Amino acid sequence: QVQLVESGGGLVQPGGSLRLSCVASRSPFSMGWYRQAPGKQRELVAIITRGGNTNYADSVAGRFTISRDNAKNTVYLQMNSLKPEDTAVYYCQARNVPNGVNYWGEGTLVTVSS
Numbered sequence: 001q002v003q004l005v006e007s008g009g010g011l012v013q014p015g016g017s018l019r020l021s022c023v024a025s026r027s028p029f030s031m032g033w034y035r036q037a038p039g040k041q042r043e044l045v046a047i048i049t050r051g052g053n054t055n056y057a058d059s060v061a062g063r064f065t066i067s068r069d070n071a072k073n074t075v076y077l078q079m080n081s082l083k084p085e086d087t088a089v090y091y092c093q094a095r096n097v098p099n100g101v102n103y104w105g106e107g108t109l110v111t112v113s114s
Helices: none
Strands: 004-007 009-012 018-024 030-036 045-048 054-056 064-069 076-080 086-094 108-110
Touching: 004 086, 018 030, 018 086, 030 064, 030 076, 045 064, 045 076, 064 086, 076 108
Parallel strands: 009 108
Antiparallel strands: 004 018, 018 076, 030 045, 030 086, 045 054, 064 076, 086 108
C-alpha cells in the first residue's frame, strides 16, 4: 500500500514553468505522473524507477523532466515550455513491483492559459 500526495499545480502562462511534487508513504519501485485533460482518458506523462530509469511521453519529451529523491520518498515533475494542451489534472502514480498494482494520488490541476 502506497499513499501519495501531490502538490504544485496551479495556473501558469504558456511558455512558463511549473514543478509538481508527490510525496509517498514509502519508496516504490516506480513512480510517475499521468494526466487527464477534460473529455480525455488518463495518459502517461513520465515514469521513473527507483534506480533512475525514465520514460517520457513523446508529447512532453524535451520539455518535462522527472526526478525522484528516494530518501524523501518524493517524485518531481519539472515542466518547462508549457503549452495550453498541457492543461490537465496531473496524478502521481506508484507501483511496488513492475507491472504491479497502480496506486494513485488525488491529483493536482495544472492550467496553462493567458
